[in-house]
Amino acid sequence: MDKMKFNRGNPQEEGPKRIEKKKSRKWLVLGIIALAAVAVVGVSLLRDSTAFDGLRRSIIYARAEKDQWGCAQLYSYSSDRDSCYASLGGSLVCASNNTVVLLGEDGSVRYSADVQFKQAAVCTNGSVAVVYDIGGTSLYVLDSKGLVRTLTAQGEIIACTVNAKGALAITSSKTGYKAAVEVYDGNGEKVFAFHSSDRFLMTAAVSDDSQYLAAVTMGQQDGSFLSTAVLYRMDSDVAVADCTIPGGAVYDIGTVDGRFCLVGESGLTFLNTAGEITGSCDYEGTYLRRCSLAGDGMAVLVLGRYRSGTQAQLLTVDESGAVLGRLDIDRDVVSLSAAGKYVAVLYSDALVIYDRRLQEYARLTEISAVKQVLMRSDGSAVLVSAGGASLYLP
Numbered sequence: 571m572d573k574m575k576f577n578r579g580n581p582q583e584e585g586p587k588r589i590e591k592k593k594s595r596k597w598l599v600l601g602i603i604a605l606a607a608v609a610v611v612g613v614s615l616l617r618d619s620t621a622f623d624g625l626r627r628s629i630i631y632a633r634a635e636k637d638q639w640g641c642a643q644l645y646s647y648s649s650d651r652d653s654c655y656a657s658l659g660g661s662l663v664c665a666s667n668n669t670v671v672l673l674g675e676d677g678s679v680r681y682s683a684d685v686q687f688k689q690a691a692v693c694t695n696g697s698v699a700v701v702y703d704i705g706g707t708s709l710y711v712l713d714s715k716g717l718v719r720t721l722t723a724q725g726e727i728i729a730c731t732v733n734a735k736g737a738l739a740i741t742s743s744k745t746g747y748k749a750a751v752e753v754y755d756g757n758g759e760k761v762f763a764f765h766s767s768d769r770f771l772m773t774a775a776v777s778d779d780s781q782y783l784a785a786v787t788m789g790q791q792d793g794s795f796l797s798t799a800v801l802y803r804m805d806s807d808v809a810v811a812d813c814t815i816p817g818g819a820v821y822d823i824g825t826v827d828g829r830f831c832l833v834g835e836s837g838l839t840f841l842n843t844a845g846e847i848t849g850s851c852d853y854e855g856t857y858l859r860r861c862s863l864a865g866d867g868m869a870v871l872v873l874g875r876y877r878s879g880t881q882a883q884l885l886t887v888d889e890s891g892a893v894l895g896r897l898d899i900d901r902d903v904v905s906l907s908a909a910g911k912y913v914a915v916l917y918s919d920a921l922v923i924y925d926r927r928l929q930e931y932a933r934l935t936e937i938s939a940v941k942q943v944l945m946r947s948d949g950s951a952v953l954v955s956a957g958g959a960s961l962y963l964p
Contacts (some may be wrong), residue, residue, distance in 0.1 A: 623949040641934075645673045645952075645959040654701075655959070656694040656909060657909075657952045658715030659945040662959055665690045665701040670710050670745030672717075676962075681716040695732050695865075696909065696947060698756075700731045702740075709740070711758070719758045725750055729773040731824065737761075739774040741781060751785050753804065762804045769798070775823045775830065780804070782843045784830045786820045795819045802847045811845020817852075824863035827889035831869055833861050840871055840889055849891030856883070864906030866947075868894060868926050872903050872915075884915065888928050904940075910947030916940060923951060923964065932964035 610964045645662045656663040661680060662673045667690050669921060672681040688705035698718065702709040709730065710723040716859045725744035732738050736756030744750040749771030753762035762783060774785035781785060787798045797820040818835035825831060829848060830841040835858070840849040856873040859882060863869050874882040880901055886894040905916035912931065921934040937953065944952040951962045 571784050583905040587903045596908075604838060622673075641936075641953065641960040641962050643746050643958065643960045644675050644677070646677070647671060647673060647958060648935070649956060650662065652690065654690055654692045655942060655944060655954050656699040657696075657946055658694060658699045659697060662944075662952060663692060663694070663699045663701065663712060663907070665692050670701050670712075672712050672714075674714075680714075681712060683717075684714065691730070693730055693732050695736065698732060698736050700732050700960065701731055702727050707742075709738075711736075711738075714716065721754065721758065724752060724763075728771070731773065731775045733776040733780060734778050735780050735827065736775040737780045739776050739785075741771050741774050741785070751783065753783055755780065761800070764802065764807060770827060771824050772797075772820060775825060777830070777843055778825050778828050781808070784823060784832075784841065786815075786823055788819065795835075797832070797834065798937050799823075799830070799841060799845065801841070801843065810843075813841060813845045813847065815839050816850070821858070822861065822863070826863060826869050826887075827867040829889045831863055831889075833858070833863070833869075838871075838887060838891060840891060851887045851891040851893070853886075860903060860906040862906055862908040862913075863947075865926065868908070870906060870908045870913050872899075872906055883923075884913075884928060886913065886928060894926055895924070897924075897928045905942045907945040907951070909945040910949075911948055912945050912947070914943045914945035914951045916943040921951065921953065928955065932962075934962055 647664045650666050651804040653666040660675050664671045665685040668682045674680050687703040691704050705726050707723045711718040723740050723742045725742035728741045730740050738754045740752045749775045750765045750865050755761050769787040770785045772788050780858050783802045788794045789796045795818050797815040799813045800809050817837040820832045820834050822833040832839045836853050838851040842848050857877050859874050860872040869887045871885045882899050884897040902918040907914045911926050915922050921937050923932040939955045940953045942954040953960050
């Protein structure tokens with residue numbers, strides 16, 4: 571047989587299967603390296619979630635026109651001295667005694683209404699905002715897209731709070747009673763109401779799970795103001811607990827990590843839904859100047875050695891009353907705002923953003939004409955001026 575016509579081939583040169591295995595192994599190694607890199611990045615982001623927030627901001631606002639300090643001009647409006655503001659899912663609420671306006675980040679007016687308020691006020695949980703008239707009866711509930719609903723209180727509004735699920739607690743005066751509280755759920759349905767004939771009601775708040783209501787009453791004992799917290803279940807008109815709050819008058823109430831937090835004249839008091847005091851933070855003889863309960867798992871305080879002056883301390887406190895961070899400051903605090911794990915402090919000469927332990931996260935020194943800061947949970951902050959607001963993107 572002719573060997574030139576019949577070639578068995580060279581076994582050393584054949585073996586496509588072996589070559590394919592080498593290629594597969596190469597891609598397998600590259601895949602493992604890629605997965606390892608992703609894992610390293612993931613662990614890094616989990617350990618430092620501020621890095622993830624920064625990455626998210628850089629993606630979302632990649633096309634935003636920013637100045638040299640990282641600020642994007644997003645909102646324009648006309649305002650007066652009594653205007654109040656709230657940051658709402660990327661939109662901005664601007665309310666005065668004459669108008670309620672919701673502005674989008676694209677510059678559009680998403681809602682506008684003419685009003686006749688005695689004193690405009692706003693509260694928010696970050697998802698919805700409630701604009702209401704202190705001394706009047708009107709309330710406007712908005713989300714980031716526009717008006718959700720309007721409500722009318724049964725008496726002149728004293729205070730209003732909103733919980734994480736959008737449940738409202740409206741404290742108002744009512745003829746024949748010293749005060750009343752109405753509770754509306756996130757769908758706008760009235761789910762609870764009670765009236766006080768013997769004690770003045772100052773404010774109230776709904777628990778995070780919307781199952782309990784805590785109302786603050788005010789009285790006097792031995793010539794001093796005495797505050798009491800009365801707790802109710804939403805399915806009963808019988809009080810669960812009646813707890814005297816130490817420290818004199820209570821100015822505000824909210825929740826911190828599932829517990830009611832009462833901001834008093836001389837300290838914070840934390841209550842569980844059984845009406846038991848589970849923690850406290852004494853001001854140690856200093857004066858409360860500012861407070862925010864809007865951050866995640868913390869209350870933020872500005873305490874001064876004197877009623878006025880620049881010497882003060884900035885504190886963050888957890889739900890047990892333990893101090894998370896403490897910082898001595900010697901500058902005027904113009905505005906304080908907290909959201910998520912961030913705390914924004916607007917000083918007279920700079921804006922500084924801190925984490926919950928008061929470690930500095932970002933700083934902006936060009937703040938001329940800024941009168942208020944609104945912290946957002948992604949680490950950005952809205953800088954409010956008289957004729958417009960910009961977004962600071964660290």
